[in-house]
Amino acid sequence: xxxxxxxxxxxxxxxxxxxxSIENGTLHLYDGKxxxxxxxxxKEITTTISSDNIIFINNKSDFPTPIGGVxxxxxxxxxxxxxLIDLTGDxxxxxxxxxxxxGSSENCILTSTGLTNGVALLSTEWTTPIRNxxxxxxxxxxxxxxxxxxxxxxxxxxxxxxxxxxxxxxxTCDNFIFTTGSFLNSQGLKFNGTIGTIGIFxxxxxxxxxxxxxxxxxxxxxxxxxxxxxxxxxxxxGSTGGIxxxxxxxxxxxxxxxxxxxxxxxxxxxxxxxxxxxxxxFSNCTGIVNTAVNGQAYxxxxxxxxxxxxxxxxxxxxxTTIASxxxxxYNHSTNxxxxxxxxxxxxxxxCTLSFTSLSGNVCEFGFYDxxxxxVRTPSRTKSTANASGRAENIHFACVVQHSIGDYLEIWxxxxxxxxAITVSDMNFLIxxxx
Numbered sequence: 001x002x003x004x005x006x007x008x009x010x011x012x013x014x015x016x017x018x019x020x021s022i023e024n025g026t027l028h029l030y031d032g033k034x035x036x037x038x039x040x041x042x043k044e045i046t047t048t049i050s051s052d053n054i055i056f057i058n059n060k061s062d063f064p065t066p067i068g069g070v071x072x073x074x075x076x077x078x079x080x081x082x083x084l085i086d087l088t089g090d091x092x093x094x095x096x097x098x099x100x101x102x103g104s105s106e107n108c109i110l111t112s113t114g115l116t117n118g119v120a121l122l123s124t125e126w127t128t129p130i131r132n133x134x135x136x137x138x139x140x141x142x143x144x145x146x147x148x149x150x151x152x153x154x155x156x157x158x159x160x161x162x163x164x165x166x167x168x169x170x171x172t173c174d175n176f177i178f179t180t181g182s183f184l185n186s187q188g189l190k191f192n193g194t195i196g197t198i199g200i201f202x203x204x205x206x207x208x209x210x211x212x213x214x215x216x217x218x219x220x221x222x223x224x225x226x227x228x229x230x231x232x233x234x235x236x237x238g239s240t241g242g243i244x245x246x247x248x249x250x251x252x253x254x255x256x257x258x259x260x261x262x263x264x265x266x267x268x269x270x271x272x273x274x275x276x277x278x279x280x281x282f283s284n285c286t287g288i289v290n291t292a293v294n295g296q297a298y299x300x301x302x303x304x305x306x307x308x309x310x311x312x313x314x315x316x317x318x319x320t321t322i323a324s325x326x327x328x329x330y331n332h333s334t335n336x337x338x339x340x341x342x343x344x345x346x347x348x349x350x351c352t353l354s355f356t357s358l359s360g361n362v363c364e365f366g367f368y369d370x371x372x373x374x375v376r377t378p379s380r381t382k383s384t385a386n387a388s389g390r391a392e393n394i395h396f397a398c399v400v401q402h403s404i405g406d407y408l409e410i411w412x413x414x415x416x417x418x419x420a421i422t423v424s425d426m427n428f429l430i431x432x433x434x
Contacts, residue, residue, distance in 0.1 A: 058082040066090045073098045081108040081133055087121070089114035094124030096149070101131040105160040105181075109134040120168050127153045134160040141186075142168035147193065150174070161186040165208060170195070178203060183214060187240055192218040200229040206265075209238030213271070219248035228257040237265035245272030245279075253404070254281040254329070254342045263287030276328040278340045293345060293432040295330025295337040297321040298425075305420035306412060314375050314411040316368065317353075317423050330430055337430055338407035346401050346433045349379070351410055353426040354391040358419035361385045367398055368411040375411050376400070382415070391424055399433065 057063060057079055063071045071087065073079065075095040081102040089112055100122075102108025110133060112121050120143035121135055122128075128144075135141045141164045146152030151174035159178065161167050164186040170176055172193030178200045183189070187207035191198060207214045214236060217227070236242045242263060245256070249272075256279045263269040264287055273280050275289040282291040302319035309315065316335060323332035329341040349367055357363055366380040379398035386392050400408070410428055412421050 054078045054080060056080045056082055057085055060085055060087055060090075063087075063092075081110065083107065084109045084111070087112035087115070089116075091115060091119060092122045094122065094126055094128050096126045097128075098124065098126065099129045099131075100133055101129075102133045105132050105134045105158050108132060109136050109162075111136045112138055115139070118166075125149050125152070127151075130154075130156045130159050132158040134162050135164060136160075136162040138164060140164070140166045140168050142170070144168070144170040144173065146170075146172035146174070153177075156181060160184060163208075164188075165210065165212070175199070177201075183207070187212050187214045188216070189214065190216045190218055191223075192220040194222045194224060196223075197225045198223065198227045200232055202230075203232045204235070205232065206235040207237070207240035207242075209240050211239040213241040213244040215243045217243075217245040217249045217251070217272070219246040221246070222250040223252065223255060225252070226255045226257055227251065228259070229261050230257075230259040231261075233262045233264070234269065235265045236263070236267040236269060238267060240265075240267055241271055242267070242269040243271070245270075247272055251279040252342070253278050253340060256280045258282045258285050258288070260284040261286075261288075276326065278329050278331075281343070291328065293329045293341050293347070295327050295332065295430040296324035297332055297335065297337055297428045298324070299423065300425055302424050302426070303422070305422045308414045308418045308420055310418060311415050312413070314364075314366070314368065314413045317365075317410045317412050317421075317426070319423060319426075321426070321428070335428075336407050336409050337428065339402040339404055341402075342404050344401065344403050346399060347430050348397065348433055349400055349408060349430050350395070350397040351426065351428045352393065352395045353410070353423050354393050355383070355385070355412075355421055355423045356389060356391050357385040357414060357421045358417060359385060359387040359389070361414050361416040361419055363412060363414050363416075363421050365394060365396060365410065365412045367396075367400075368409040369400060370405075370407045371400070371402065 055077060069090050070093055071090055072093050073095045076097045078099040115138050117139040120140045121138045123143040125145050125148040141161055153174050154176045157179045159181040162184045166188040167186055169190045174196045176198050179202060181203045183205040185208045205214050234242050269288055275282050275291045280291055299319050299321050304319045306318040321335050331338045331340050362382055362384050364380055364382045366375040369376050376398050379396050381394055381396035383392050383394040414421055
């Protein structure tokens with residue numbers, strides 16, 4: 001029997017009592033059972049937590065014994081971190097469905113003083129939920145490889161990386177979901193392999209100012225669904241970059257989503273794509289330019305005439321157009337703008353042009369829409385060619401709803417004769433309606 005040790009305890013499940021509060025009661029161990037003795041009463045303390053699937057970690061020794069510097073965590077076991085745990089140069093290797101949780105990332109911390117640079121404190125090939133934990137003061141925090149045991153999922157909530165210059169690499173996973181976490185004086189989270197969704201929500205990411213990036217999408221990365229960061233702050237200063245997307249990485253059209261993200265610190269916020277990239281979809285962000293879907297094509301001093309076959313048929317205006325440098329999610333070819341946006345939207349389409357034809361000929365212009373396989377009726381507008389050969393100006397507009405692959409062109413016809421029409425100058429513009 002263990003007795004005569006004073007505690008202050010609040011116990012919620014004691015025999016048939018719902019709640020018993022005890023001041024300076026005495027805890028006793030009778031026949032392998034923990035009981036509380038207060039006054040003349042003895043009550044057995046029961047718990048719903050099984051030691052077979054949850055282990056409380058208050059010291060390094062509460063983990064499995066290290067072998068060759070490696071602490072191998074057990075399958076299907078939850079490790080509950082209670083305080084600052086220093087692995088003193090050793091590292092963790094996760095098991096199948098290992099879970100690591102703590103009460104608060106402010107005081108439930110994993111570190112490993114003396115761990116070799118480049119060696120990750122936590123390595124795993126399995127799905128690994130993590131909650132309310134900080135990984136602090138190591139060179140490399142994680143090494144995740146989902147190729148061996150797919151599908152691997154990483155759902156991390158309340159996780160902080162503190163003073164970690166190389167957070168580490170996630171190579172292939174179905175989901176990486178990071179919620180209400182922080183990078184504090186930390187950077188270098190890299191993604192490669194095939195990854196379904198990368199989601200970062202309600203988080204603060206602040207680099208350490210040295211060379212490198214907070215997040216890197218590597219050339220070998222293929223994101224099959226989306227990269228999405230929302231309601232978060234990314235702070236980069238000094239030589240640190242924000243998010244770097246390699247030009248060879250594969251991302252779905254409009255699959256790189258930044259929504260209500262604040263960029264600050266004065267360094268380079270985005271590398272590899274911007275608001276005009278077909279892959280990007282930025283909204284309500286500060287520090288960067290947000291996405292606005294638009295397309296523009298123009299001609300100056302064109303001398304190529306458009307052949308007119310008869311007085312009833314519309315034909316495509318001839319001449320070589322130039323794409324605007326600000327086009328976003330509309331692809332250009334000669335006198336054609338093709339929608340490359342995966343999100344269906346409505347657009348205002350406008351065209352202003354100058355043309356010449358035979359004196360007195362009535363010429364008609366409009367937008368050919370591949371969605372209709374015809375010239376849009378509301379856009380059809382007529383003008384009469386000048387008698388002295390002066391170029392006449394005309395403007396027409398319309399509203400359309402477009403999906404990816406739909407395209408628009410400028411077409412014309414001569415309602416008076418088969419005399420050619422020459423469009424010398426043209427400005428063709430598509431802008432998203434919000």
